[in-house]
Amino acid sequence: MSWEYSRRVKYYETDRMGVVHHSNYLRIIEDARMEWLRDNFMSYSELEKMGVIIPTASASGKFVSYLRYDDEFKVIIRLVQFKGVRMEFEYEIINSVNGQLCYTGESTHFFAVDGNYKPYLSFRSKFPELYQKMCLLHEKDTKI
């Protein structure tokens, strides 16, 4: 079972077309990713206190159908790659009421030293338990 995040569309997330502005999907999947981290790994703010951050290296997505104000949606998120310090997530956003697929996307990230924004090459040796946890999460999300 994949992990899910759900909430409703906020008023200020819509634009004059009456639907969620496409830039806000990157914010919505960030919300989902942050809650996934909290639930499965540790909260991002705890990670920051340990001097580790997770910049976004790339993001792409297809805007398949529209979400409107107050629509309830869920984000299905899976950690589809984890190698050393790099990771890739896949997302699907689904309208919770009618089951319609609204967005599919992926984003890549890496563990970095706070204030540096470069891959944290010694992440595995410095944080062996966190590294191990990420491997298990990746395994869980990619097994058939």
Add this chain to the structure above:
Amino acid sequence: MSWEYSRRVKYYETDRMGVVHHSNYLRIIEDARMEWLRDNFMSYSELEKMGVIIPTASASGKFVSYLRYDDEFKVIIRLVQFKGVRMEFEYEIINSVNGQLCYTGESTHFFAVDGNYKPYLSFRSKFPELYQKMCLLHEKDTKI
């Protein structure tokens, strides 16, 4: 003559009512205030490099009439108070095409030490020239 800032409404500043979301007026007057600073005083990023920041203490405004996507508008800004480290700005946002008043507001701010967010009590003695400049700007904006 008051100082003016002008630009057009961006698409992502509108909401599903088809008009600028009211929260964005605080962003628009920040844009205007930052450009006022650059033109009359020094750029905010230069100020930050000197270890000085200008937090917002309060803001209020009336949403008089609506701005829509691509509307050209101007922000009239005046420094109506400056005492020690505290300052107050007044704003009017006007539709550049039809002259309609869209927003009136004010905001209060203070000079602070970066990383502290408390009024920079020694601002006048540490930066006598900047202090003097603010006094002159205030005088210019409040003389009848």
Add this chain to the structure above:
Amino acid sequence: MSWEYSRRVKYYETDRMGVVHHSNYLRIIEDARMEWLRDNFMSYSELEKMGVIIPTASASGKFVSYLRYDDEFKVIIRLVQFKGVRMEFEYEIINSVNGQLCYTGESTHFFAVDGNYKPYLSFRSKFPELYQKMCLLHEKDTKI
């Protein structure tokens, strides 16, 4: 007992000062007001379906202390005025962990016909039950 809304600060609500950008308080109190409406009155999207909208006429607030990424906060909201079609809400935002007051503000609004943005003068006669409900909510929020 006043009605409360609570959630955590999202990453994209912060700015380079490391705290919630002051414009986002208007979005946070909108979130609170929308949930207050849903819980006490009816959802804003249902109201829109009836052809009624609630534009914001004015808003003001004091930024008392800072909220940072992931801070849990609550918004206390009270309907302090309701006359005909006009209403005023008061807000306090409080850090849920340390009890610190972060923001106090108020906003005024009015019922309007969708697509018109002018006060819905016949609101009371067209929607007598909704009018009555608002009167009761106002009474509840202002009695000592």
Add this chain to the structure above:
Amino acid sequence: MSWEYSRRVKYYETDRMGVVHHSNYLRIIEDARMEWLRDNFMSYSELEKMGVIIPTASASGKFVSYLRYDDEFKVIIRLVQFKGVRMEFEYEIINSVNGQLCYTGESTHFFAVDGNYKPYLSFRSKFPELYQKMCLLHEKDTKI
């Protein structure tokens, strides 16, 4: 010569990492695309008045290096595909001061009937001159 859009990073576009939040690159390239339309084709608001809109179908990008508050940048934009009603743009965002590449991305869009959000299949026959103009812009942006 490719068409360019330039401006500075706004304060509220940064996040607590001190850099432009990655979601805002989709807003920045929208700004660029809208100005490209105005300069080369017609303003998006004029297009809307003719009953035509241009939804975003997909977007992807790489966050190569960071932009900070007040950094001046330029967006280079090219119409790399245009077939019937569908179009694809490519973007590069470059720091204007040091020439560093900050972002590369692409987005796909289509002409649609306002209120419908489906490809405007008769766009070519209904707006032959606009169709022809897009073909020329595409030719100009893709010739070696």
